[in-house]
Amino acid sequence: MPRLENKVVLLSGGASGIGAETARQVVREGGRAVLADRDEAKGRALAAELGAAAHFVPLDVTQEASWQAAVAATVERFGALHGLLNAAGIGVRNSIEDCTLEEYRRVNDVNSLGTFLGCKTAIPAMKDAGGGSIVNISSVLGLRGAAYAMAYCASKGAVRTLTKNVALHCAQMKYNIRCNSVHPGYIDTPMIAPRLEQSDGNMSGRQSLEDMHPLGRLGRADEVASMILFLLSDESTFSTGSEFVCDGGLTA
Amino acid sequence: MKRFDDKVVLVTGGGGAIGSAALRRFAEEGAKVAVVDLDAARAMEVASALGDRALAITADVADETQANDAVAKTVATFGRLDAVFNNAGISGGPGTPETTTVENWQHVQAINSEGVFLGCKYAIKGMKQTGADKPQSGGSIVNISSVAGLVGGAGPTAYTASKGAVRLLSKSVALYCAEQRNGIRCNSVHPGGVDTAIFNPLWQTVGHEQGKAFIGSRHPIGRMAEPEDLGELVLWLASDRSRFVTGAEFTADGGLTAGLLRRSLLAPS
Numbered sequence: 001m002p003r004l005e006n007k008v009v010l011l012s013g014g015a016s017g018i019g020a021e022t023a024r025q026v027v028r029e030g031g032r033a034v035l036a037d038r039d040e041a042k043g044r045a046l047a048a049e050l051g052a053a054a055h056f057v058p059l060d061v062t063q064e065a066s067w068q069a070a071v072a073a074t075v076e077r078f079g080a081l082h083g084l085l086n087a088a089g090i091g092v093r094n095s096i097e098d099c100t101l102e103e104y105r106r107v108n109d110v111n112s113l114g115t116f117l118g119c120k121t122a123i124p125a126m127k128d129a130g131g132g133s134i135v136n137i138s139s140v141l142g143l144r145g146a147a148y149a150m151a152y153c154a155s156k157g158a159v160r161t162l163t164k165n166v167a168l169h170c171a172q173m174k175y176n177i178r179c180n181s182v183h184p185g186y187i188d189t190p191m192i193a194p195r196l197e198q199s200d201g202n203m204s205g206r207q208s209l210e211d212m213h214p215l216g217r218l219g220r221a222d223e224v225a226s227m228i229l230f231l232l233s234d235e236s237t238f239s240t241g242s243e244f245v246c247d248g249g250l251t252a
Numbered sequence: 253m254k255r256f257d258d259k260v261v262l263v264t265g266g267g268g269a270i271g272s273a274a275l276r277r278f279a280e281e282g283a284k285v286a287v288v289d290l291d292a293a294r295a296m297e298v299a300s301a302l303g304d305r306a307l308a309i310t311a312d313v314a315d316e317t318q319a320n321d322a323v324a325k326t327v328a329t330f331g332r333l334d335a336v337f338n339n340a341g342i343s344g345g346p347g348t349p350e351t352t353t354v355e356n357w358q359h360v361q362a363i364n365s366e367g368v369f370l371g372c373k374y375a376i377k378g379m380k381q382t383g384a385d386k387p388q389s390g391g392s393i394v395n396i397s398s399v400a401g402l403v404g405g406a407g408p409t410a411y412t413a414s415k416g417a418v419r420l421l422s423k424s425v426a427l428y429c430a431e432q433r434n435g436i437r438c439n440s441v442h443p444g445g446v447d448t449a450i451f452n453p454l455w456q457t458v459g460h461e462q463g464k465a466f467i468g469s470r471h472p473i474g475r476m477a478e479p480e481d482l483g484e485l486v487l488w489l490a491s492d493r494s495r496f497v498t499g500a501e502f503t504a505d506g507g508l509t510a511g512l513l514r515r516s517l518l519a520p521s
Binding site: 064095096097099101104105108112113116117119120123124141142144145146147148149150151153154155156157158159160161162163164165166167168169170241 | 377499
């Protein structure tokens with residue numbers, strides 16, 4: 001039996017990177033994928049490629065009304081909502097000295113407020129479906145600090161504790177909704193493209209990032225998607241409020 | 253010689269219970285202190301009780317200009333800045349993932365997360381203004397997080413997210429300052445239940461003593477913390493005695509997060 005048979009999953013950031021790869025695996029495993037993204041062209045193209053089991057909705061994760069429309073469109077199209085992946089996020093290089101308040105707020109709005117709004121909006125629809133699973137993408141930088149990812153670290157630290165709060169609330173209310181965070185290391189996706197440009201002494205940006213990971217390479221989006229699929233599926237029904245690290249040994 | 257002789261310390265939320273308790277200990281140990289609070293009367297009250305070594309500053313930590321000005325006034329008055337305790341914070345009231353509004357979320361992040369961000373940014377600026385009697389930069393930043401920055405069931409939703417942000421923000425600040433070799437350290441403190449105004453809604457519902465006993469019973473140590481209990485930890489982190497400590501998290505929670513939590517941590521059933 002496919003791992004996500006008849007499960008309907010909404011994916012923010014579904015047009016690229018980890019979100020897009022997860023959407024492919026959701027469809028491959030018998031589920032329905034609703035790709036929600038700012039990038040309409042890319043999102044529609046991927047939805048078309050994945051066929052009748054996929055659908056695209058435009059989404060600005062920082063706007064509650066946009067989330068409400070995305071969840072409503074999901075239920076209208078596929079009849080229910082069982083899974084939510086909060087994968088939309090931005091990475092900005094800044095330190096405590098050079099980050100402006102405006103930039104701090106923008107990073108936290110997309111990564112942290114956006115994830116909160118996803119959870120808030122999905123819960124009622126999942127209750128209607130009898131339960132569900134929420135997966136929030138945090139980062140290894142939600143577990144460890146980094147000098148030049150100050151605002152990003154703060155936002156991902158917020159996602160880590162938000163996830164636990166959502167998990168405990170849903171458990172207490174007996175909603176049968178689980179919520180977990182995934183903490184990827186550096187994954188070869190468009191998000192880290194700027195990082196790959198920065199050479200670090202004798203090593204290229206890519207080499208120095210690869211070298212940081214004990215496995216000696218960057219992660220692939222499909223490797224993170226595999227962990228997300230486990231969490232979205234009924235294989236993980238006793239896991240909630242937990243941190244799932246996928247980082248090639250980076251934080252070990 | 254006392255621990256904080258010739259040192260200048262700025263405390264935000266200095267009018268509140270934890271802030272004023274820490275300020276009293278800083279002053280006892282010889283520090284000149286800036287009492288920063290949104291409430292002008294409270295800042296003045298705490299500062300005047302500490303005498304002429306204390307400066308009252310009215311400021312909203314979430315306002316960038318005021319955060320900058322608070323540090324500038326402190327450096328202008330006392331000539332240097334050695335430690336900052338970013339202590340101002342709010343609970344934001346009850347809120348679950350289902351009931352928290354965007355407005356409440358933004359308000360809580362503005363004070364608890366953006367306020368600490370600005371507090372660190374301008375602390376570093378102030379600490380780097382070395383002056384004749386401060387030949388090199390250096391200093392210690394102590395950020396207040398919470399057990400809610402570690403676990404998910406110790407506070408309202410927006411509060412929990414904001415304290416998780418402070419935990420990681422502190423580590424990033426620490427690593428940046430370490431790399432810059434500017435001598436500035438940064439750590440986070442994670443209190444459990446402390447007898448402060450943040451629990452006023454509960455005190456109003458069940459009474460102060462009863463509420464305190466209830467929350468205390470949830471802590472393995474059998475009581476809530478008094479504001480003074482936090483002060484000693486903050487003093488140690490702010491002092492040179494902790495000079496090899498940076499980017500770390502310090503839990504002072506009466507054992508609350510050491511073991512398995514009871515499901516309903518704070519809400520009286």
